[in-house]
Amino acid sequence: MDKQFLKESVQQGAVAFKAGKMDRRAFLTLCAMAGVAVSAVARGDAHAAANQIILWNWGGSSEVCHGQYIAEPFTESTGIGVGFDTSGPLQGKIKAMVDSGSVTADVCDADAFDAIALGDSGHLEPIDYSVVDKAKVLDGFAWEYGVSIIFYGYAFMYDTEAYGDNPPNSWADFFNTAEFPGKRSLYKWANGSLEGALLADGVSKDALYPLDLDRAIAKVKTIKEDSLYWGSGSEAHSMIVNGEVSMGMVWQNRGKAIEDDTDGRYKLVMNEALAMPGAYIVPRGNPAGRDAVMKFIQTAQDPKAQLGLLDCLGMTPTNPTAFGMIPEGQKAYAITSAMNIDKVVYNDPVWWGANSEKAVNAFLEAIS
Amino acid sequence: MTLPDTGDLSIKNVTKTFGSTTAVDHVNLEVQRGEFLTLLGPSGSGKTTLLMMIAGFEDASSGDIALDGASILNVPAEKRNFGMVFQGYALFPHMTVRRNISYPLDVRKRPKSEIESRVEEMLALVQLEGFGDRLPKQLSGGQQQRVALARALCFAPPVLLLDEPLGALDKKLRIEVQAQLKAIHDRVGTTFLYVTHDQEEALSMSDRIVIMRDGKIEQVGTPNELYEKPRTVFAADFLGKSNFLERSEATYALRPEKIDVAPSGDLQCAVSVTGKIQTISYFGAVQKLMVMLDDGKCLEVDVDIWRNRNAFSVGQVVDLGWTDDAVTKLEG
Amino acid sequence: MILPFLAVIAGFYIYPIANVLWLSVVEPEPGLGNYAALFDTESLRRIILTTIRICVVTTFFSVLFGYTIAYAMVHMDQRKQNLMLALVLVSFWISILVRTFSWLMLLGHNGLLNNGLQAIGVINEPIAFVRNELGVLIGMIHYMIPYAVLPLLVNMRNLDMRVMRASQNLGATGTQTFLRVYLPMTIPGIVASTILVFILSLGFYVTPAILGGGKVLMIAEYISVQILITLKWGTAAMLATLMLFGVLGMLYVMSRFMKLSAVFGGGR
Numbered sequence: 001m002d003k004q005f006l007k008e009s010v011q012q013g014a015v016a017f018k019a020g021k022m023d024r025r026a027f028l029t030l031c032a033m034a035g036v037a038v039s040a041v042a043r044g045d046a047h048a049a050a051n052q053i054i055l056w057n058w059g060g061s062s063e064v065c066h067g068q069y070i071a072e073p074f075t076e077s078t079g080i081g082v083g084f085d086t087s088g089p090l091q092g093k094i095k096a097m098v099d100s101g102s103v104t105a106d107v108c109d110a111d112a113f114d115a116i117a118l119g120d121s122g123h124l125e126p127i128d129y130s131v132v133d134k135a136k137v138l139d140g141f142a143w144e145y146g147v148s149i150i151f152y153g154y155a156f157m158y159d160t161e162a163y164g165d166n167p168p169n170s171w172a173d174f175f176n177t178a179e180f181p182g183k184r185s186l187y188k189w190a191n192g193s194l195e196g197a198l199l200a201d202g203v204s205k206d207a208l209y210p211l212d213l214d215r216a217i218a219k220v221k222t223i224k225e226d227s228l229y230w231g232s233g234s235e236a237h238s239m240i241v242n243g244e245v246s247m248g249m250v251w252q253n254r255g256k257a258i259e260d261d262t263d264g265r266y267k268l269v270m271n272e273a274l275a276m277p278g279a280y281i282v283p284r285g286n287p288a289g290r291d292a293v294m295k296f297i298q299t300a301q302d303p304k305a306q307l308g309l310l311d312c313l314g315m316t317p318t319n320p321t322a323f324g325m326i327p328e329g330q331k332a333y334a335i336t337s338a339m340n341i342d343k344v345v346y347n348d349p350v351w352w353g354a355n356s357e358k359a360v361n362a363f364l365e366a367i368s
Numbered sequence: 369m370t371l372p373d374t375g376d377l378s379i380k381n382v383t384k385t386f387g388s389t390t391a392v393d394h395v396n397l398e399v400q401r402g403e404f405l406t407l408l409g410p411s412g413s414g415k416t417t418l419l420m421m422i423a424g425f426e427d428a429s430s431g432d433i434a435l436d437g438a439s440i441l442n443v444p445a446e447k448r449n450f451g452m453v454f455q456g457y458a459l460f461p462h463m464t465v466r467r468n469i470s471y472p473l474d475v476r477k478r479p480k481s482e483i484e485s486r487v488e489e490m491l492a493l494v495q496l497e498g499f500g501d502r503l504p505k506q507l508s509g510g511q512q513q514r515v516a517l518a519r520a521l522c523f524a525p526p527v528l529l530l531d532e533p534l535g536a537l538d539k540k541l542r543i544e545v546q547a548q549l550k551a552i553h554d555r556v557g558t559t560f561l562y563v564t565h566d567q568e569e570a571l572s573m574s575d576r577i578v579i580m581r582d583g584k585i586e587q588v589g590t591p592n593e594l595y596e597k598p599r600t601v602f603a604a605d606f607l608g609k610s611n612f613l614e615r616s617e618a619t620y621a622l623r624p625e626k627i628d629v630a631p632s633g634d635l636q637c638a639v640s641v642t643g644k645i646q647t648i649s650y651f652g653a654v655q656k657l658m659v660m661l662d663d664g665k666c667l668e669v670d671v672d673i674w675r676n677r678n679a680f681s682v683g684q685v686v687d688l689g690w691t692d693d694a695v696t697k698l699e700g
Numbered sequence: 701m702i703l704p705f706l707a708v709i710a711g712f713y714i715y716p717i718a719n720v721l722w723l724s725v726v727e728p729e730p731g732l733g734n735y736a737a738l739f740d741t742e743s744l745r746r747i748i749l750t751t752i753r754i755c756v757v758t759t760f761f762s763v764l765f766g767y768t769i770a771y772a773m774v775h776m777d778q779r780k781q782n783l784m785l786a787l788v789l790v791s792f793w794i795s796i797l798v799r800t801f802s803w804l805m806l807l808g809h810n811g812l813l814n815n816g817l818q819a820i821g822v823i824n825e826p827i828a829f830v831r832n833e834l835g836v837l838i839g840m841i842h843y844m845i846p847y848a849v850l851p852l853l854v855n856m857r858n859l860d861m862r863v864m865r866a867s868q869n870l871g872a873t874g875t876q877t878f879l880r881v882y883l884p885m886t887i888p889g890i891v892a893s894t895i896l897v898f899i900l901s902l903g904f905y906v907t908p909a910i911l912g913g914g915k916v917l918m919i920a921e922y923i924s925v926q927i928l929i930t931l932k933w934g935t936a937a938m939l940a941t942l943m944l945f946g947v948l949g950m951l952y953v954m955s956r957f958m959k960l961s962a963v964f965g966g967g968r
């Protein structure tokens with residue numbers, strides 16, 4: 001095919017793309033056909049034309065929610081468009097993208113430990129705290145290479161019919177199959193499961209980190225025979241709704257939906273819930289440039305945006321201003337609501353950033 | 369050759385229909401023990417179907433088939449003990465020649481020693497000594513054919529059914545194998561029921577020939593009887609060549625070689641007509657003249673070339689003559 | 701004409717494979733450390749053994765059922781045969797995720813089967829058909845059967861049925877004919893579907909992840925975890941290399957016993 005033709009097509013594509021006439025995938029395909037590195041197009045002349053932030057998230061309703069509560073106000077105030085890549089910004093994918101030199105995303109809806117791990121390995125842009133406001137983040141959740149916009153968490157749910165008058169209320173109860181018989185489900189990639197195990201084994205909240213891996217694994221193994229493990233939220237959801245387990249670890253934001261789906265038979269326990277800071281991180285050499293993406297992150301710090309995400313996705317605000325504004329119906333499920341904020345245990349992303357490889361493999365070895 | 373003590377096959381009023389086609393139509397036939405009987409007919413005349421009913425692969429729609437007087441209709445194919453040589457041979461491709469031949473004895477769980485000696489005997493019979501350890505695909509067509517024959521004869525079946533066994537061979541090889549097949553028949557004495565659409569094959573090997581047409585038997589007889597006294601136009605035409613003459617409401621067959629031919633005025637014969645040579649075709653030993661009579665009809669005439677060197681040319685007017693016993697009156 | 705084609709092959713296949721080989725000896729540090737881990741990490745060995753065990757069992761039953769189905773198909777009349785073939789082909793279109801979740805709905809704790817059996821009083825407690833190795837096997841075998849059927853079907857359809865008649869005519873019972881003639885003549889089909897199913901099984905990971913309840917860890921899933929989550933690319937590359945050479949080794953051993961071209965339908 002004619003190179004010039006393709007090059008022109010790409011540039012026209014970039015215009016169409018900006019005008020919203022072409023979706024991102026078609027645009028990328030076009031670039032690929034032309035043999036043009038996407039980053040080159042995005043960063044070079046097409047960049048100015050495409051003038052857009054690409055948010056890399058996990059798809060599902062997050063595309064709609066991020067669009068409505070962050071992208072819309074952002075575009076309104078800056079005139080910069082927002083596109084989505086919904087394939088899930090796993091660490092490995094971010095690393096591969098940066099290493100290959102063709103960076104196609106500007107900001108990733110990732111975990112705090114990703115910010116630590118990938119920041120250390122040089123795959124991320126530092127956060128510009130002259131634009132992003134540290135005061136709008138709960139103390140301790142703004143790092144050099146990432147800033148927390150939301151919390152989510154690991155909590156567990158139990159079958160009210162199985163345990164009647166003496167319901168479980170702690171990870172100790174969760175791991176106590178003698179007093180609370182029945183199947184359990186845990187998260188398969190170790191996160192949260194290890195903390196729960198240590199808390200159950202008597203480690204105090206404050207002494208949790210650095211995690212004593214051996215001790216945690218030993219505790220996990222004590223209920224191995226009674227455990228199932230899930231890898232996705234929907235799996236965790238269905239294990240409970242189908243009655244496969246009498247106690248199931250879940251992402252706390254699913255708690256309400258599951259209570260509704262089971263007509264209240266399963267109840268969420270927020271005591272000792274493990275709060276996970278999410279983090280917005282910026283792959284190094286992001287196509288839209290630093291200024292634009294920092295403004296985008298700043299928009300996401302707004303209490304209105306964060307309360308919107310709470311309503312839409314069940315993700316809890318990290319901006320202390322927003323804590324008091326959490327609506328009544330959400331308080332029981334939100335990590336940072338007044339009724340929960342003192343009961344939760346915060347995950348240490350620095351430890352996970354440095355140790356996730358070891359922890360995940362040790363956990364997988366223990367359960368398989 | 370002593371007559372075997374089994375092998376009388378009788379086919380009584382057998383019919384086979386496939387939906388609306390009648391493949392075999394009220395066939396009656398007595399096959400005598402030790403006989404080499406050929407079913408001869410054009411393709412589609414029901415030969416294979418009849419053979420398949422005898423072998424037990426098709427059920428007769430009506431009628432009965434009996435061996436040595438006892439009906440075998442209720443005997444399953446694997447118990448009928450009829451050897452069969454299939455069109456295309458159907459050798460077991462994954463077995464050596466030896467294992468192919470011993471197969472019928474293997475499945476009958478006969479003692480090892482008996483099997484071994486019998487296989488050697490069979491290899492000798494079909495002149496394949498030394499080929500025992502080859503695979504079928506390592507043999508020529510003619511050799512494969514002989515393996516199929518040995519395999520079918522190995523368990524000494526009372527009747528051997530052969531469905532166009534030489535169809536895949538070239539002409540020269542076919543003639544060679546015909547002779548071998550006939551020799552083997554004479555040695556083993558088994559009843560051979562042989563299917564072919566090749567009249568020369570039928571003529572050269574058979575004790576008797578059954579001419580089949582549209583599922584029915586047209587005529588049964590020795591090769592000589594059928595050749596000399598065909599009963600119908602179909603029989604006369606299918607077995608050898610024939611001229612047909614209409615004389616007083618009847619049809620007569622006249623074989624081309626039974627016509628005498630001479631340059632005009634030279635012929636002294638009972639019946640004689642004159643005609644003009646239209647074409648001459650050369651066949652080595654004979655040449656065929658196509659002669660147009662005065663009434664516009666054409667007669668085919670075979671002429672011995674050596675004895676009539678340079679006697680005839682196209683366009684020449686000739687006399688044709690034949691004796692009374694040269695013509696056969698046909699039915700219908 | 702052939703040269704650019706070769707270049708494309710090299711670009712699309714050889715380069716990535718070379719890249720994987722390279723990674724397996726340089727990540728995280730140059731040397732054979734990743735391979736040494738095979739010998740001193742018990743869990744790696746266990747994952748490999750689990751994978752092999754599951755793949756072998758899956759292959760065995762898939763080929764067994766596939767054989768039965770293909771056999772039944774070639775003995776049906778043409779119309780039914782086409783219908784069956786359509787059914788087999790349609791199953792290629794149903795996503796593996798949908799199928800996996802269907803099994804959960806069917807065989808799960810609260811699935812149709814358990815509920816049914818409980819309702820008619822055959823059992824009191826639900827039987828654990830899924831969320832364990834049995835579940836993984838059920839899901840994988842079901843997924844693989846169509847792959848097992850196709851090579852066998854091609855093989856069986858091309859058989860000369862006169863050969864079976866010949867066997868019967870020579871006095872063999874149905875069983876004898878099957879064991880001595882039919883089965884040996886379908887060995888190329890069996891080998892082809894065995895290789896196909898085994899290799900495809902090695903790469904499975906959605907089904908084990910979900911139907912195994914997280915407890916059945918196979919190489920493919922482990923590799924993906926090492927690439928996407930723990931970033932141990934060296935280990936991942938080492939395991940990928942191992943699988944590659946495992947499969948090549950298998951093909952080599954097979955090729956010593958039979959012409960692979962015959963297995964894969966080449967020459968005659």
Ligand SMILES: Nc1ncnc2c1ncn2[C@@H]1O[C@H](COP(=O)(O)OP(=O)(O)O)[C@@H](O)[C@H]1O
Pocket residue numbers: 386389390391409410411412413414415416417418
């Ligand atoms: N299985 C069958 N189904 C339908 N018709 C058949 C079948 N087998 C043979 N016929 C028909 O029966 C007739 C005789 O066939 P066949 O016995 O094969 O003839 P031949 O062997 O003399 O060529 C043909 O018209 C053929 O089409």
Ligand SMILES: [Mg+2]
Pocket residue numbers: 415416417
């Ligand atoms: Mg025939």
